Amino acid sequence: ANEEVLNDFTCERCGTKVEKRKLRQWVLAITKYADKLLADVDKLDWPESIKEMQRNWIGKSEGTEFELKKWSEKEEKNSPKISVYTTRIDTVFGVTYAVAAPDHPNIWDFVTEEQKEICKKYIEESAKKSDQDRTAENKEKTGVFTGSYVVNPFSGDKIPLWIGDYVLGSYGTGAVMAVPAHDERDFEFAKKYDLPIIKTICSPEEYKKYEEAEESDVEIFEEIEDELPNGAYTEYGYLIKGTGNNEELLDKVLGLYTPKAKEYLTNYAFEKGFGRKKVNYKLRDWLFSRQRYWGEPIPIIHLSDEKVKNLPRIYSLEEAIDKYKAYVLKIPKNKDSDPRTLCSKGEERILVINGKIFSKIYKGINGYLVCDYELPLKLPETDNYEPAGDGNSPLSKIEKFVNIKLAENLVGERETNTMPQWGGSCWYYLRFMDPKNPENLVGKEVEAYWDGVDSYVGGAEHAVLHLLYARFWHKFLFDIGVVKTDEPFHKLRSQGLVLAHAFERQNGGLVAVDLVEEKDGKYFEIATGEEVKKIISKMSKSLKNVVNPDEIVSQYGADSLRLYEMYMADFKDSAPWDTKGIIGVRRFLEKTERLFESEAKISSETDDFTMKLLHKTIKKVEEDINNYKFNTAIAALMILVNNGLPKEQNAKKEWKSSFVRILHPFAPHLAEELWERISKENNSEFSSVFFAPWPEFEEKMVVDDEVTIGVQVMGKVRGEITIGVNEDKESVLTKAKSNESVKKWLEGKEIVKEIYVPGKILNIVVK
Structure with a gap:
């Protein structure tokens, strides 16, 4: 999957060069939910940065799609056409060439015989690059001329058609109009290949000078119409000139500001029949199959139409049970189908074999969902997990799994692709609510009781994968009536990462610390001799830079580890691990324990001051926990401990009881021990501090005199x-x-x- 490929088109795990192949794949139609996912992100109590990442990933844009017809000296009725999509149709009179993606399905209709070899080679090389690499902003733009020209239907200009890998076949139409004066990528491309650059839009400031200039002010006109001192002008502006022979249209749009010009030109394209208004998304349908062993099996059995067509068609399940082993159950047109079977009225979509129901997943696909009796479908045991070598999953080599005898003379083939890791992570929170329900994912009463996930803690690295996929999955479940909320996570907070040293190759790939050696203050990868850069990165088992928590617990205690992780930085911020920092936290816990011994420190302040400090601390800790400000809550506890105990016995008793209860979320083991000591001091029956009520602060005690x-x-x-x-x-x-x-x-x-x-x-x- 793309998310597992580095910028240089190598696998993030093993470094192997990735090769693109066309495979039969399963995809989930997340694009059908693009508008819902985009609109509803605004109502979420999530960090704005995460919401913005989802908006950008969905990437909704409104623009114009129109056709460029292949130019020929003789008018041809069925000339090949290529569609382009743009959000800046107002710049169309500055188009000087067009660019199609190397993987555009119709590109060979435009490649001339003379350019065939060079285009073939370029397309093959492009296939070895990742989408991220091809579209990177600092990447040098490359391309080849197809040998053909197309006609700009707005201006009538004949323009060359190029192939360029900075255009993706998976986005928009897979081809773009190129306006180098008003697009940075096109500008770089035109400069490299010496293509014309024609300025047609100017800024509002320039347009004011343009309007006020006299006819004799030739220099002003030339400066505004031709000069691009800072590269392409990409902002909104006024249309001041254009190319081509469509003077009637040009006269109508000259002087229009971008939004008005876009509206007029889009309507013109629609009226003339060569274009239309179009909404595009960067979001692509979700590739949901993997060619590897580990992963949930996809519960589908493939049966060809030939195998099914000779089975009898039966209306009544009852009349067929004894007579037939395998048959197709027809859904009468006057009855609604059972929604669980995914059927619709009047369609033969259910296969019944030996009394077991298999429902057809989609018209035109020879696949049937396995019957309920087989679920959950489990992976077969095998000693061979290696890929098949032909692009298929290792499961395809296990015949006893693949071939399933359904009835006499009826053998089906199981689907051998497996689900990605996202398959289970999109709905697990629902199953946690009702883990033993044998009939449903989650019972309606149980789901109504919990009413979704109130608060979710997850890293920002999941913003456009897991978190977006879970929202899509949940909205689908909402639409089919499985859940009553249309969003999975009401509140989201992202924690920072605990960082450590790592090493980075020039291509952005990371190297495990044990595979690097130091020479003269520089670092080199042992296997290749390539110099690598020492960086601060997230901890990872694969990078061998993980601090073993068992060792920390053994040396400093579990509470020290827990407390330090919360104290080392604000909840949302990442911070490098520093074992020295845990020593200070350990000292705080030791000082805390001494307060509960016979020689405890008594505060030099008045009891009134000490008790007010206690109540202020209760208030602050409570507020900080609710706001994920754990580090400042711990700092407040440290101040309270440093102040010492009150002198009066009852005040001391209240102080200890309240303090242990606000300490226990941070240091549960020590808090439990101290709570037991308090119970003995008070001659009361011991009950865990976890069952003790949270202390309440008094308003009058938190107000300063x-x-x-x-x-x-x-x-x-x-x-x-x-x-x-x-x-x-x-x-x-x-x-x-x-x-x-x-x-x-x-x-x-x-x-x-x-x-x-x-x-x-x-x-x-x-x-």
């Missing part, structure tokens, strides 16, 4: 004073004037004004 404010003299802070939150202005002024840091700035000066913002700042104006 005093605040520290800055005192300004002539707008500059000269000192600070501590005041009561409700202290009156006169009292505040008295404190400020007696403050040693402020006093010297007032000596010998006359106070002309005092500006006081209660509880925030005081500014004294002097002269």
